[in-house]
Amino acid sequence: MVTRGLQRSNGVASYVMNYYRALHGPEMRFDFLVIDDVGSPYYKEIAGNGDNVFLLPSYIKHPLKFFSLILNIFKKSHYDVVHCNVVNSGVPVLAAAAAFNVPIRILHSHAAQNGDVWWKQLRNKPFSALALHFANKYIACSHKAGDGLFGKRKYRIIPNAINISRFRYSEVARNKIRGIENCGDKIVVMTVGRITTQKNPYFIVDIIRELANSKVDFRFWWFGDDELNGDVQRYAEKQGVSQYISFKGSVGNVNEYYSAADVFVLPSLYEGLPVSGVEAQTAGLPVLFSDQITRETSMSVLTDFLPIDDANLWAEKILLDRHYDRSNYIRSVVSDSFDIRCCSKQMIKEYSISM
Structure with a gap:
């Protein structure tokens, strides 16, 4: 399993660990090749299962070390499947897998585009072409993600x-977390995801500013951390809304926070199919998505897709959705198509040629 980081707030990491837990067993063992390691609470769990985690440096900063480690890994191990969840950094891994005759080489698309801005997309095109060449199976989380990479x-x-079951709405969890956070009757809005350009974090601050202008009593829980964290916090200070925001970083009980919040927002510039959106809907949260996100993400009547050029519209919608009665949440609203117990059977079929 090839991935770039295994942080809790990383949607791809959540996907990887969800499938790993469902599939791991005596007949299916996993090694993890983690590129650009920044540490992870999951390493202990993986090692405890008797599986390996190989930490690879940036192939741009340390190309010789990167390639040397990959070659040594493939020389010592005989893999049936290489499942690559990154495009650019995955090229040398897929190339090595092809050279060592690994029978199943999967390239998995998790995003609707390969790059935040146009010049990165242009730069990344040769990498995408090489990754497609060395892989022999293609998987995507949505049609938008698949069409974007595989054409x-x-x-x-x-x-x-x-x-x-872990993300179902819990009244007990709601009362517990709101008590810990001293929320009282405040409106609580939340988001989950890496603080990067893709997630449109400055627009989130603009939404918070509009909420503040409406004079309602609210709090915003922000889960995630990444390259723009400091810049976004400074922007929030400049907008005069820092007092409303609680930057939570990465936590192990985000499922309880979904139950405790009132509205979830994700105004991303692009997504494949955001795991956090699935989690939020499972918890019965009203969810506001960017209109740039695929409608395949919507699994219930609790979702709206809004343009990302009007922060006031988002604030108005938040104030409307806060009245939703979670106790009336229909437990069957999330279909089996997003249940790991069902989806893991599909993944086994993709791995099965060599099993």
């Missing part, structure tokens, strides 16, 4: 599934 090539859609 007219045949690919299989396997959703970003979750452990449904």
Whole structure:
């Protein structure tokens, strides 16, 4: 399993760990090749299962060390499947897998585009072409993610599934977390995801500013951390809304926070199919998505897709959705198509040629 970081707030990492937990067993063992390691609470869990985690440096900063480690890994191990969840950094891994005759080489698309801005997309095109060449199976989390990377090539859609039971709405968890956070009757809005350009974090601050202007009593929980964290916090200070925001970083009980919040927002510039959106809907949260996100993300009547050029519209919608009665949440609203127990069977089929 090839991935770039295994942080809790990383949607791809959540996907990887969800499938790993569902599939791991005596007949299916996993090694993890983690590129650009920044540490992870999951390493202990993986090692405890008797599986390996190989930490790879940036191939741009340390190309010789990167390639040397990959070659040594493939020389010592005989893999049936290489499942690559990154495009650019995955090229040398897929190339090595092809050179060592690994029978199943999967390239998995998790995003609708390969790059935040146009020049990165242009830069990344040769990497995408090479990754497509060395892989021999293609998987995507949504049609938008698949079409964006694979074009007219045949690919299989396997959703970003979750452990449904873990994220179901809990009144106990709601009361517990709101007590800890001293929320009282305040409106609580939340988001989950890396603080990067893709997630449109400055626009989130603009939404918070509009909420503050409406004079309602609210709090905003922000889960995630990444390259723009400091810049976004400074922007929030400049907008005069820092007092409303609680930057939570990465936590192990985000499922309880979904139950405790009132509205979830994700105004991303692009997504494949966001795991956090699946989790939020499972918890019965009203969810506001960017209109740039695929409608395949919507699994219930609790979702709206809004343009990302009007922060006031988002604030108005938040104030409307806050009145939703979670006790009336229909537990069957999230279909089996996002249940890890069902989706893991699809993944086994993709691995099965060599099993």
